[in-house]
Amino acid sequence: MSVYVVIGSKHDFSYALKCIELLDKFGIQHRLFIASAHRTPEKIDEILHLVKENHIQVLIAMAGYAAHLPGVLAARALCPVIGVPLDSSSLLGLDALFSIVQMPAGIPCACVGIGESGAKNAAILAAEILALQNSQLQERIKAYREEMKEAVIQANREIAP
Numbered sequence: 001m002s003v004y005v006v007i008g009s010k011h012d013f014s015y016a017l018k019c020i021e022l023l024d025k026f027g028i029q030h031r032l033f034i035a036s037a038h039r040t041p042e043k044i045d046e047i048l049h050l051v052k053e054n055h056i057q058v059l060i061a062m063a064g065y066a067a068h069l070p071g072v073l074a075a076r077a078l079c080p081v082i083g084v085p086l087d088s089s090s091l092l093g094l095d096a097l098f099s100i101v102q103m104p105a106g107i108p109c110a111c112v113g114i115g116e117s118g119a120k121n122a123a124i125l126a127a128e129i130l131a132l133q134n135s136q137l138q139e140r141i142k143a144y145r146e147e148m149k150e151a152v153i154q155a156n157r158e159i160a161p
């Protein structure tokens with residue numbers, strides 16, 4: 001049970017961390033790569049080779065600007081790819097969002113929201129996909145939701161004890 005996380009630049013690292021923190025919480029193994037469909041197409045080949053060799057079931061790809069990285073990975077890998085649009089450009093992630101979400105029919109790329117919450121949701125969505133075949137992981141997702149619920153209940157107690 002392992003997920004590869006690919007970021008388009010070292011400058012995207014803080015978003016990758018948010019995602020990886022949650023993958024760790026769910027006990028999902030992961031490996032992080034920095035690779036760009038534009039700048040390092042050879043590195044993409046290398047990653048895709050590892051995806052196949054290691055039977056990776058989900059890929060998470062994060063990029064800002066014209067975010068071709070998730071779509072290129074989706075075109076070449078058979079497993080689901082979750083794209084995370086990042087707000088690194090002056091268009092605040094709208095450019096990346098459209099690049100990821102508007103894939104032509106035939107090559108889907110899942111797309112979560114822009115930035116940090118998207119990075120977190122990508123990890124949770126990956127966990128949900130993997131949990132289809134793993135009841136222990138399903139239990140961890142349930143526990144995570146319970147934790148969130150508790151946090152809201154606690155916050156209510158604090159404002160209206």
Ligand SMILES: Nc1c(C(=O)O)ncn1[C@@H]1O[C@H](COP(=O)(O)O)[C@@H](O)[C@H]1O
Pocket residue numbers: 007008009010011012035036037038039062063064065066067068069070086088
């Ligand atoms: N969108 C892509 C791709 C790609 O799609 O191949 N490669 C890098 N990038 C993005 O460019 C932004 C600026 O990168 P730099 O800060 O390195 O110039 C990053 O947010 C990266 O994800």
